[in-house]
Amino acid sequence: MGRSVSAETVRNVIRHAGYIRVARKKPFISLQNQKKNLEFTKAHQLKTDNFWKKVIFSDESKFNIFGSDGRRTVWRKPITTLDPKNLRPTVKHGGGSVMVWGCMASNGVGNLVFIDGIMDHKLYIDILNNNLKETAKKLGLDGNFIFQQDNDPKHTARNVKMWYLFHCKQQLHTSPQSPDINVIENL
Secondary structure, eight states: OOOOOOHHHHHHHHHHTTOOOOOOOOOOOOHHHHHHHHHHHHHHTTOOHHHHHTEEEEEEEEEESSSOSSOOOOOOOGGGTTOGGGOOOOOGGGGOEEEEEEEEETTEEEEEEEEOSOOOHHHHHHHHHHHHHHHHHHTTOTTOOEEEEOOOGGGSSHHHHHHHHHHOOEEEEOOSSOTTTOGGGGO
16 A cells, blocks of 8 residues: 555544553452462352351551542543643642541441551551450440451551450451452442
């Protein structure tokens, strides 16, 4: 054919054919942790509803106060740069974020704790001391619950393990990087 085509023409044809999309995000799970997830699933697949009703799932999460950390794409013509529908509002210093710890069980949600600063194993123990037993009582699981956490290093520090021995007799040891197993990840 011998015809040359500009890069812009190629991009336009691809876009009109519907092939341009922002890549979806998917948590990376190492092969080792995939195996651990499978082992966990096999070990717990026959657990009864009564078992799962006693589990308190917990996790921390960061919420942005203004906007998202993600990328936002708009399709616009070059001369419409400042059109309000093509703008992404911003605030000074990014708008900030808040870290929270929360938990839930089959019959409701537990306490929600706002975290100031960086959470370490000492702050984690403080949060558990002030909230876990109260939450278990509120959810009707007082003294008879199974506690789940995601094996983050601050959750498995030596002094945290000692705290578990005295305050939390039953634990559900989920594998690391297991968003499908920890139901609170989807809350």
